[in-house]
Amino acid sequence: MRVGELDLEHxxxxxxSTGLKVSMGPFTVSIRSTTLSGLIDPLRxxxxxYVICGESEISDYHVRVAPPxxxxxxxxxxxxxxxxxxxxxxxxxxxLAFPLLEWGIxxxxxxxxxxxxxxxxxxxxxxGRGIIFPAWPGHGKTxxxxxxxxxxWRLFSDEFGLIRPRDGRLIPLPRLLxxxxxxxxVIREFEPEAVIxxxxxxxRKGTVAHLRPPTGCIKRAGETTQAAVIVFPRWQSDVPxxxxxxxxxxxxxxxxxxxxxxxxxxxxxxxxITELVKTCSCYRLxxxxxxxxxxxxxxxxxxxxx
Amino acid sequence: MNNATHLSKTAQELxxxxxxxxxxxxxxSEREWDLLLRVGRRTRLLxxxxxxxxxxGDVARIPTRAAAILEGVHVYANKRExxxxxxxxxxxxxxxxxxxxxxxxxxxxxxxxELPPALGRIAADVDILIPENKLDIVEETLKQKGWKATKLxxxxxxxxxxxMHELPPLRHIEREIEVxxxxxxxxxxxxxxxxxxxxxxxxxxxxxxxxATLSRTDIVLHSAVHxxxxxxxxxxxxxxxxxxxxxxxxxxxxxxxxQLLSRSERLGVGRPLFYTLRYTQRILGTKVPEAVALEIxxxxxxxxxxxxxxxxxPRGLLPDHPDFPRVSTGLARWLxxxxxxxxxxxxxxxxRHLSYKAVLPLIEWLRSRKRPGRAASERV
Numbered sequence: 001m002r003v004g005e006l007d008l009e010h011x012x013x014x015x016x017s018t019g020l021k022v023s024m025g026p027f028t029v030s031i032r033s034t035t036l037s038g039l040i041d042p043l044r045x046x047x048x049x050y051v052i053c054g055e056s057e058i059s060d061y062h063v064r065v066a067p068p069x070x071x072x073x074x075x076x077x078x079x080x081x082x083x084x085x086x087x088x089x090x091x092x093x094x095x096l097a098f099p100l101l102e103w104g105i106x107x108x109x110x111x112x113x114x115x116x117x118x119x120x121x122x123x124x125x126x127x128g129r130g131i132i133f134p135a136w137p138g139h140g141k142t143x144x145x146x147x148x149x150x151x152x153w154r155l156f157s158d159e160f161g162l163i164r165p166r167d168g169r170l171i172p173l174p175r176l177l178x179x180x181x182x183x184x185x186v187i188r189e190f191e192p193e194a195v196i197x198x199x200x201x202x203x204r205k206g207t208v209a210h211l212r213p214p215t216g217c218i219k220r221a222g223e224t225t226q227a228a229v230i231v232f233p234r235w236q237s238d239v240p241x242x243x244x245x246x247x248x249x250x251x252x253x254x255x256x257x258x259x260x261x262x263x264x265x266x267x268x269x270x271x272x273i274t275e276l277v278k279t280c281s282c283y284r285l286x287x288x289x290x291x292x293x294x295x296x297x298x299x300x301x302x303x304x305x306x
Numbered sequence: 307m308n309n310a311t312h313l314s315k316t317a318q319e320l321x322x323x324x325x326x327x328x329x330x331x332x333x334x335s336e337r338e339w340d341l342l343l344r345v346g347r348r349t350r351l352l353x354x355x356x357x358x359x360x361x362x363g364d365v366a367r368i369p370t371r372a373a374a375i376l377e378g379v380h381v382y383a384n385k386r387e388x389x390x391x392x393x394x395x396x397x398x399x400x401x402x403x404x405x406x407x408x409x410x411x412x413x414x415x416x417x418x419x420e421l422p423p424a425l426g427r428i429a430a431d432v433d434i435l436i437p438e439n440k441l442d443i444v445e446e447t448l449k450q451k452g453w454k455a456t457k458l459x460x461x462x463x464x465x466x467x468x469x470m471h472e473l474p475p476l477r478h479i480e481r482e483i484e485v486x487x488x489x490x491x492x493x494x495x496x497x498x499x500x501x502x503x504x505x506x507x508x509x510x511x512x513x514x515x516x517x518a519t520l521s522r523t524d525i526v527l528h529s530a531v532h533x534x535x536x537x538x539x540x541x542x543x544x545x546x547x548x549x550x551x552x553x554x555x556x557x558x559x560x561x562x563x564x565q566l567l568s569r570s571e572r573l574g575v576g577r578p579l580f581y582t583l584r585y586t587q588r589i590l591g592t593k594v595p596e597a598v599a600l601e602i603x604x605x606x607x608x609x610x611x612x613x614x615x616x617x618x619x620p621r622g623l624l625p626d627h628p629d630f631p632r633v634s635t636g637l638a639r640w641l642x643x644x645x646x647x648x649x650x651x652x653x654x655x656x657x658r659h660l661s662y663k664a665v666l667p668l669i670e671w672l673r674s675r676k677r678p679g680r681a682a683s684e685r686v
Binding site for chain 1 (some may be wrong): 322335336339340343344347348369371372374375377378379382383388494628629631
C-alpha cells in the first residue's frame with residue numbers, strides 16, 4: 001500500500017498513533033506527528049508514491065515532529081524534530097514542519113547508517129550503469145540530478161551516495177529532492193510536469209521546495225547497481241560546458257574528504273573508495289546550461305570505460 | 307495496570323531478557339526487535355548486544371533489518387573504541403614528562419585492563435584520577451599541548467574548581483573526546499568522603515608504565531559510588547550491567563568477596579555497595595554469596611529510605627516505552643535528580659546551584675535573542 005492510497009483521516013490517525021511507517025530505499029522510517037496543518041498536506045502530496053510498511057515491521061528511525069512544550073506554543077508557534085524522544089536540533093517555526101521532517105530524516109541517516117559508506121553525492125543510473133556526482137553544497141548537484149531524472153535517468157539519491165561495503169554496490173535511496181532558491185524556477189521551466197511541493201520561504205537555506213521523484217524511481221528502489229562513472233559537477237553562470245578527465249588520485253581524495261562517514265568506517269571506507277575509483281572513469285564537469293550538460297553526460301553513459 | 311504501564315513493563319522485560327540471556331534474541335519477532343532496538347539504544351546497551359550477536363553467530367538468525375541496524379551500531383562502537391585508545395595514547399605522550407601515572411577510571415580502565423564491561427561500551431569521555439598535588443602541572447601541560455577547557459562560563463569554572471572532584475573538562479582542539487581529570491572520586495562537598503590516598507596507594511600499573519587502574523575491589527566500589535552517589539540514574543542500566551559484569555568476573559575468585567566487604571568499610575562506602583548488591587541481584591539476577599549478602603545487610607538504610615529506593619531505582623535505571631513515557635517515571639527521575647544533588651552538596655550550596663541552573667535557560671534565551679536567526683542555524 002502506498003501513502004497516496006490512504007485517505008486523509010487514516011493518514012492523520014496513523015501519524016497521531018502508531019506512526020506512519022514509510023519505506024525509503026534500504027530504510028524504514030516511522031513518522032509520528034501531532035496535527036500540524038503545515039505538515040500533513042505536503043506529506044500527503046509528496047509522499048504519494050512511497051510504500052507503507054506493515055505495522056509490526058522494524059523501523060530504522062522513529063521520528064516525531066511536534067510542538068515543544070513551552071509557552072512559545074501561543075506566541076510564535078514552533079515545532080521540533082525528535083528522534084526516539086531526543087531533539088538533535090533547536091525548534092523551527094511551525095510553518096517549516098515539513099522541511100524540518102525532511103532535514104531530520106537526513107540527519108538520522110547521516111549520523112546512524114554506518115552499515116553503509118555514505119558519500120556526499122548525487123547518484124543516478126543510466127543504461128544499467130551507476131553515475132556518481134560528488135559535490136559540495138552550492139555546486140548544483142541537486143539541480144542537475146532533478147533535471148536528469150526527468151530525462152529518463154533513474155534516481156538513486158541527490159544527497160547520499162550509499163555504497164554497501166560488502167560488495168561495493170550502489171543502493172538507491174530515492175528521497176524527495178529539496179530544490180533551493182533559483183533552482184525551483186529552473187526545474188519548473190525545464191520540466192513543467194515535475195511534481196513540486198509548496199515553497200517554504202525564509203529557511204536557513206533560503207526558499208526550499210521539494211521535488212517528488214518520478215514514480216518509477218520510487219518503485220525500483222530495491223534494485224541496486226554497479227558504479228561506472230564519477231563526475232564532479234560544478235555549475236557556474238556563463239561558462240561553456242566542458243567535461244575533462246580527472247586523475248584518479250584526485251578523485252579519490254575528493255570523494256573521501258567529502259563523504260559523511262569516511263573516518264567512522266576507517267579502513268572499510270578506504271578500501272571501498274579505492275575500489276570505486278579504480279573501476280570508474282572520473283571526470284570534472286563545468287556547465288551553465290542543463291540541456292548541454294545532459295547531452296555530454298549521455299555520451300559518457302553510452303561510452304564504456306576509457 | 308494502565309496501557310502506558312503495561313507497554314513500559316513489556317519494553318523493560320524485553321531489554322532485561324536480552325541483556326541477561328543474549329541467546330534469547332535469536333527468537334525475537336520483528337515487533338520485539340523494533341522495540342528492543344529503541345530501548346537498547348536509549349540505555350547505551352545496543353552496541354554490546356550487537357557484538358554479542360556477532361560473536362555468537364546469532365546475527366545470521368535475526369531479522370535482516372535488525373542485523374543491518376546493529377551493523378551500523380557495531381561500526382560506531384569500534385570507532386569510539388579506537389578514539390578512546392588514541393586519546394589515551396596522546397595523553398601518555400603529553401604527560402610523560404610530568405612523571406604522573408594516570409589512573410584510569412570506568413570505561414578507559416575496562417578497555418585497557420580488558421575487563422568484561424568494555425564490550426561495546428561507548429564512552430563519551432576519558433576519566434582519569436591523579437594525586438591532587440599534580441593537578442596544576444597536568445592541567446598546565448595539557449593546555450600547552452592543545453587541550454582546551456570545554457566549559458568556559460565563569461560560573462562553571464568556579465563551580466568545578468571550588469566544589470567538584472575534577473578539573474573543568476578538557477578537550478583537544480582536534481578531537482571529540484572529553485578528558486575529565488579527577489583528584490578523588492566524589493565531589494569535595496559530597497556526603498561520602500572516601501579517602502583518595504587509599505585508592506592511589508593500591509592502584510596497579512598496566513603494561514604501559516604511564517597507565518594504571520584501581521585495584522579490583524576499588525574498581526567495583528568506584529563504579530558503585532558513581533552510580534548510586536554521583537548520578538541521577540536516568541536510563542543508566544548500562545552502569546548496573548558494568549557492575550554485574552565486574553562482580554561476575556572478579557567474584558570467580560572466592561577471596562574477592564571478603565576483600566570487597568572490608569575495603570568498602572575502610573573507604574566508608576558500604577551503602578553504595580549495599581545498593582549495588584541489592585539491585586544487581588534484583589534487576590540482573592547477579593549471584594552474590596549468601597554470607598556476603600548477610601554481612602552487607604549491616605549497612606541497610608532505614609526501612610523508609612529502603613522502601614523509597616526500591617521504588618525509585620528501577621524507575622530511574624530502566625527505560626519506559628519510548629512512545630508512552632509514564633508520569634510516575636518522570637516523578638521518580640525528578641526525585642533521583644534532587645537526591646543526586648542532595649548527596650553532592652550541603653543544602654545552602656545546593657539551593658544556590660539549583661537556582662542558578664533554573665535561571666540559566668532564561669539567560670541563554672535572552673542571549674540568543676540578541677543573535678537573530680540562531681534557532682534555525684543548526685547544520686543538518
